[in-house]
Amino acid sequence: MTAELGQRLKSVRKRRALTQQELADLSGLSVSRIRQLEQMEHQGVRLATLRQLAIALRCRTSDLQPNGATDTEHASVETSELWEPVRRALVAPPERPEDDDVPTNEAVDAAYRALMALVDAHRYRDIAAVLPGLLADAETLEGHEGRAIRARLLNLTAWMLVQNRQFDIAAMTVAQAIDVAPERGIAVGAVNAGVWSFLRQGDLAAAQSLAVKWADDIEPRFSTATPSQLALWGRLWLYVANVGVRDNTPGATDEALSLARAAAARIGREVLYDPNPNRPFGPVTVAQITAECAVISEQPSQALAIAEGLPTAILAPTSAPRLRHRLDIAHAHAQLRQFGDAVGVLRDVRSIAPEWLAQQRYARDILGTIVTERRTLTEDMRELADFVNLEY
Known part of the structure; x- marks a missing residue:
């Protein structure tokens, strides 16, 4: 490259x-x-x-960037070892003993939904321990309902793998989920994980191509679409907006935000388009991504003004979109050289979701800016830099 x-x-x-x-x-x-x-x-x-x-x-x-990804950051050895059993379960599911009870759709679906409490708390170690056995059980499911349950589980697994920077196996898992899904509305959940993975790695062309293709494919009729259908479609356009601002195409960003805003206005509230509690869409989510685009385009005051006007009780404090928005706020403060405020936000995020923050290269970038710009560092700054493994 x-x-x-x-x-x-x-x-x-x-x-x-x-x-x-x-x-x-x-x-x-x-x-x-x-x-x-x-x-x-x-x-x-x-x-x-x-x-x-x-x-x-x-x-x-x-x-x-003719060859795609430029920001791929591979996980630490410790993180890779944590997810290795999940990798093995995806590549070569273990054979079940003949005398084992055959898993039922109801049992696997209940176990999958029980995971959501761990997902909401970003307890990656616990999730990684549960997933191999659950993936093996899901392999045995058949029929439309069984395929739907398996696709949703693969979708969640892909999301967790991207979150923990296991990009190669995440791509394979996204493909499996799309292939298994019995309908587009389930498959597009995995597509979201795939687009997000490309974005995290800086592969703008791949992210845009995948998001636009599926947005065109599932475009709803506003007069009859369900909130979930509108949310799935609108979320894809938010990804396109994210690509546009990074790709120096502000017109594409504005158009994508306009489409997402229309879908959110039609819904009128925040909804979850997936059992995963980190998959909301609605007016607040659109406003958060608008603020993120402002930060990327180096308009920190605009981002902070948007953040100031958002209700704080709509999304749970542990919701990944809200946590990501908090990093955008920290970034905006850092751009304005309000380093104490930036560190205060990062400290709050750490107290809420330490395992999540440790996987965020964005947090390292923000702290790297602070370390570079400040003549001396406070104890909080030094501690946070060590916590997120900021390189010297």
Whole structure:
């Protein structure tokens, strides 16, 4: 990827009649960094850096990333070991003893729904311990209902794998869930996990292609659509908006947000489109993503104004979208150099969902900015940096 990035960056810069120094001035990067990138002397270019260059060059971010993902961050050895039994259960389900009772649809579905309390609390260790046996039981289910239960379980498993940065096996699990699902309304839940995985890895083209394809495929008729149908469709457009702001295509972002906002207005409230408590959609969710887009486009005051106007009692404090929104608030404070406020938000998130925060590269990025910009660090800042494993 790095070689092609260097070639593309140099080509676009020359097409824009810019010197390396002029591009450095426009993008806010150093001229030595521009030189390194063009000469392919730098590994691991982040999506945020490519976006700075794309804005300066008046092109799409994805134009500078021909081979897709640029932000893939692999899990720690400890996290990978935690999820290895789940990986094995997905790849080669264990054979059941002949004298074992055959699992019923009702029993597997009840066990799946019982997991939601652990999911809501982000208790990944407990979830990883339960999933292998449950996945093995689900393998035996048949018929429309059995396939639906298995697809939902695979959907949840894929979501958990993405959350814990197990991207390769998550992609396989998404494909399995889509293949098993007896209807599109169930399959699209797994699609959401797939789009989110691409976004977490910075693969903008893949994320947009998957989201738009399925949004077009399941487009509801507003006059007769159920809240769940509208929510599934609207959530996909929120992903498209997320891609657009990262890809330096503000028009696409605005259009996608408008479509999602229309679906949310039609529903009129927050709804869960999946048993997973981290899958809400409605006016509050749309506003949160609008704030996220504002932060990414470096409009922190706008993001904070949106956050200030949101009701706090609609989404549970442990809901992943609300936690993610809290990180956006912390990021906005950091952009405004309100470092104490940013750290206060991160500290609150840690107290609510420590296992969730530990898996967030976003939190490391925010703290990295604070560590770089501050002359001295407080005890809270040092402790949080250690907790999220911020590299030196």
